[in-house]
Amino acid sequence: MKLEQIETPAALIDIARMQKNIARMQAHMNTLGVAFRPHVKTTKCIDVVSAQLAAGAHGITVSTLKEAEAFFAAGIDDILYAVSIAPSKLPRALALRRQGCDLKLVVDNPTAASAIAAFGDQHGETFDVWIEVDTDGHRSGITPEQDALLEVGRILHQNGVKVGGVMTHAGSSYELDTPQALAALAEQERAGCVRAAQRLREAGIACPAVSVGSTPTALAAAQLDGVTEVRAGVYVLFDLVMHNVGVCALDDIALSVLATVIGHQTDKGWAILDAGWMALSRDRGTSKQSHDFGYGQPCLLNGTLLPDYVVSGANQEHGILSSVQGGAHVDDIAQRFPIGMKLRILPNHACATGAQFPEYHAVAPDGNSAAWRRLQGW
Template sequence: MKLEQIETPAALIDVARMQKNIARMQARMNTLGVAFRPHVKTTKSIDIVRAQLAAGARGITVSTLKEAEAFFAAGISDILYAVSIVPSKLPRALALRRQGCDLKLVVDNPTAAAAIAAFGDQHGASFEVWIEIDTDGHRSGIQPEQQTLLDVGRILHDNGVKVGGVMTHAGSSYELNTPEALAALAEQERAGCVRAAERLREAGIACPAVSVGSTPTALAARHLEGVTEVRAGVYVMFDLVMHNVGVCTLDDIALSVLTTVIGHQEDKGWAILDAGWMALSRDRGTSRQSHDFGYGQPCLLNGTLLPGYVVSGANQEHGILAAIATDANTASLANTIAQRFPIGMKLRILPNHACATGAQFPAYHAIAPDRGSVEWQRFYGW
């Protein structure tokens, strides 16, 4: 199917851009001398993950057990489930391990650690558990110097549960936008996770893996001494938030939403699109950054950017394309909106957050340089 024939709205992947992004990240990890374990929650697509593995990635990171089950069924066995496990999900985790999946669990509290130990003892099963470390106060995890770190480690170790390593995610990197700030946070992330591993080892608890990562810190790190692997996900597509952070250009963004102009409100300077927040997602991450892209940056069908325009609003199935109010040519742009964007014209919208926008679709249309496409399925659910 050619690009022009795809029904809208649809999620498009520029394959050439995607491959460039994959190669860039893998080359960076090779230079830093660490293994790379991509986070597949961004795409949830076996076709894309196979491209990452072919480039040199080792294992994957998932955010749901559904992802773990689907990717294991597709032949990938080295999987880190990077969300703190709860007791109710242990039977599914055990089922995966008994089928041969090298599934690694994550905890950040004594209650979950004790539940894993008790469940394993009850079922005669063994688990590998990594301890989540909080290195930036952004989300969950145990701070490197907290006593809780050793408490969790001892609960696992003393009950015969393998402590496979420590892991952390510097999510606050999304709030930064200078190379200096990103490099500083990358070092904070590295040093904190390495320190946590050292404390466990000093207490007699083996801790072979030290896993860090976010797309911005992975690309900004100057060295990764003591780290064994890096995780990152959104880099494979990039998005407008990452553009504002400063780790990609608009021309690096590989994901877009194909949409059609379905109407106009000429007195308001609007073109109405058939891609609302059900297609673009409600994520407005750029609203807190230096450049607000509304609900997305419009482009022509061939990917050429349309400066001076933005998707300024979105209802469930309607998007509003408008001239940027601060643009010097706003009046003329608004007056010619119907001529510039006639009904039936197709556009592409670059997303604020690739993970959230991709999640709105059951499949991607992978676009080759000749504008031909193939369909890549993606996984849903938890």
């Protein structure tokens, strides 16, 4: 199916750009001498993940147990569930492990650690549990020097639970925009996670895996001594936030939303699209960055950027395309963007935009596309 034939709005993946992004990250990991475990929450798509594994990735990271179940059913058994486990979800985790899935769980507090230990003892299961480490104050985890790190480690270790490793995510990297700052945070992330593993080992608790990662720090890291694996997710598609962070060019962004012009407000200089926030998402991540891309950056069907225009507003099913100069081009908006014209909109946040669609249209270099299913739900 050609782009002109696809009903809008639709999520498009540029296969050539995606493959280039995969090759770039995998080559960097190979140079650094670490294993790479991609985070699949960005695409939740078996076709995309198959390409990542074919390029040399080892195992996957998931954000939901539904992802773990679906990817295990597709033949992938080395899975890290990188969200602190809620005790109520342990039966689903147990079912996966009993089916042969090498599922690894994550905790960052004594209560959850105790719940895993008790549940494992009750069901005769030795869970593989990794401890989340906070290396940048971003969201969750235990800081490397906190007493709670050893407390959680001992609760697990003394109750027969395998402490498989430590993991961290430097999510504050999304707030940076210089190579120097990204490199410094990548080293902070590495050093903090390695230190946490060292403390556990010194306390007699085996900690074989040291897992770090975010797309910006993964690409910025110059050395990863003591790290066994890296995780990253959005790199496979990239987005406008990542462009502002400085880790990709606009023409590296592999995800776009196909939209159609459905009307005009010529006195305001607006073209109206059939892609509102239900298609583009409400994510306005670039609003806090150096370049605000509104709800997305428009392009022609062939990918040519339209830098003088932006999706400046969005309602549920309506997008507003306008000039970045405000009053400029008001008189010719209807001529420039006639009704029925199709455009591609680059998104602020690939994960949030992808989540609006049940499938991607994967576009090959010859312009033909194929449907790639996407997981939804938890």
